[in-house]
Amino acid sequence: MSASKGKKASILYLFATLFNKGIAFLTVPIFTRLLSTNDYGIVTTFNSWVDILTVVLSLALYMSIRTAFVDFKSDKKEFLNTVITFTLIISVGVGILTFFFSKLITGLGSVIVLFAVLQGAASALMMDYQQYLMMDLRYIQRSIYMALPNFLAVIFSVAFIYYLDLDNMYFCRIIPTMVVYLIFGLIIITKTYAKQRPSINKKYLKYGLGISLPLVLHGIALNILSQADRTMITVLANASQTGIYSLVYNFGMISAVLTTALDGVWLPWFMIKIKEKNTQEINKCASDYIKLMTCAMVGLILLGPELLKFLAAPIYWEGISIIPPIVLANYFIFMYTFYVNVEHFHKRTMGITFYTIIAAAVNIILNYIFIPKFGYIAAAYITLISYMLAMALHARRSKKLEEGLFPFIIFAGPLAIILISTTFYYLFLEEWILRWILMIIIVGAIALIERRTIKFYLGGSKG
Structure with a gap:
């Protein structure tokens, strides 16, 4: 071509x-x-x-x-x-x-x-x-x-x-x-x-x-992991709860749109650099990439209630309570793809399949136990737990293949920022002005620090 x-x-x-x-x-x-x-x-x-x-x-x-x-x-x-x-x-x-x-x-x-x-x-x-x-x-x-x-x-x-x-x-x-x-x-x-x-x-x-x-x-396991909760809510609770849960789940998928776009820049570059064994440069750029995604996640959490009210009719608004765990689940999906890419590079696809099956099985078992008692709220937190488990398993496997790549420390700071944002979310759920101010401060600070990275991913620089 x-x-x-x-x-x-x-x-x-x-x-x-x-x-x-x-x-x-x-x-x-x-x-x-x-x-x-x-x-x-x-x-x-x-x-x-x-x-x-x-x-x-x-x-x-x-x-x-x-x-x-x-x-x-x-x-x-x-x-x-x-x-x-x-x-x-x-x-x-x-x-x-x-x-x-x-x-x-x-x-x-x-x-x-x-x-x-x-x-x-x-x-x-x-x-x-x-x-x-x-x-x-x-x-x-x-x-x-x-x-x-x-x-x-x-x-x-x-x-x-x-x-x-x-x-x-x-x-x-x-x-x-x-x-x-x-x-x-x-x-x-x-x-x-x-x-x-x-x-x-x-x-x-x-x-x-x-x-x-x-x-x-x-x-199949990946689809079960991402889709089984909605089917099980319909069967074990009712379709009305599935509708509320699905709305918030789709809301949390906004971040997937961004990662899909940025992966077009990240993945080809990563495949070249890992082949060159350029671990230090990969980790530096990964750290910048993670901070960029952290901005998106913090914005989704702190602006979540107002965005959801704009998107949906009042009958769906009770789903506001599960926005943070759904957004966090998507953040862990983003995190574990770093490690999955390493496994793909080394052609260890059976390990990818095995760990996905484990996470899907845990998801189904916990949903079966807790959805009848707590409905879609349980499904939201079980989704988060399942992706946390998937991330831990893939990270463990990746470390055996490329020990120096993606140390957890590069995720620790951004994850702490998201957890702090989640805490503020529940403390000031009815105080939208305070949440918006915090969002502007956090996102603004990260954007100021990462000016070069933002330019790179938007095509304004060759890096």
Whole structure:
């Protein structure tokens, strides 16, 4: 790829990724005002199952498409044909099983579960095809497939909710989204089989599964870790609580939008520097990066009540009490990715999978015990505990691989600032002026100290 084409691709991918990450947050004010807490909770539970089913149905085969472009470049279309065909076969099999056991598994109706399988299958096909477009350097088409489905789903969902009056209004969000994804899935199937019949090449399938299968459990466990709480609140408490919890959870994901954007700068640089064994420079830049993210987290916590009131109707405002643990959980996600990147560099992916499974298991067990007693409040603190455990496990593993990288001391100061901010949050929950003043002081002080870093990540300096 030429430098100019690479720059255009990077910009398009960045906007498409930010759109997909941000759309859940940007549409919160719309759907929380159009849907009841019960309807909103069912929708988020449905989305949780779609995410998990996408991993199961794809079997992470899209990861093998990357290397297939090197090993089977002349047969890349046949390789894609095998991946798409196998994904369809798996989807039919899983669809039959989940339809019959849906109530036992999810507590939701069979029809909703069938819709989740259909959307999950379409999402899996889109994951496969997007990877193919990326490796084939068709960046404009890939950006369209990344952003357009979600955009259309939101437009049609709002129209359905506004113009229809159903007993179960959650269908007005679920059905349009599922139909849009199915249309894109059918387009992909048509394009794949336009000049080739559906086929499975055993050689390509064996090659693909050899690369992807070790990552499937990690993907499933990661989705369980991030999604199981909402499903369990629906089953063990009620969907109304799920709606309140999901709103705050999506609010806390604002930080993920920022980290996604900055990772485009950080990760390629990190991979070069770790290969050069430049530990000192990595730690220095990591420290600056962490302080930058600390500003975002402190702002989210101290401005949280007012932002949530702006985003949602009053029936959701009781969720203000769990903003700090949700934001802190996202901070620990940010922290443990530093160590996961080290494990990826050393190709220790089985360890990543194992630790994610442990954290997910702890999350499920604690949720099962405490959600019936304390509802969504328990789920918020259990989410925090689970990610703290994941961070500790990955840090321990990373230290064995690269002892000098990312000493905990670089997290200690910023974490202390966030904990202090959390304390002030609860002490002055009703005194917004005091919270805002503290936020301005903390963020202003960090921004003043880190002027050079902010310029670097915003592209104003070469570093």
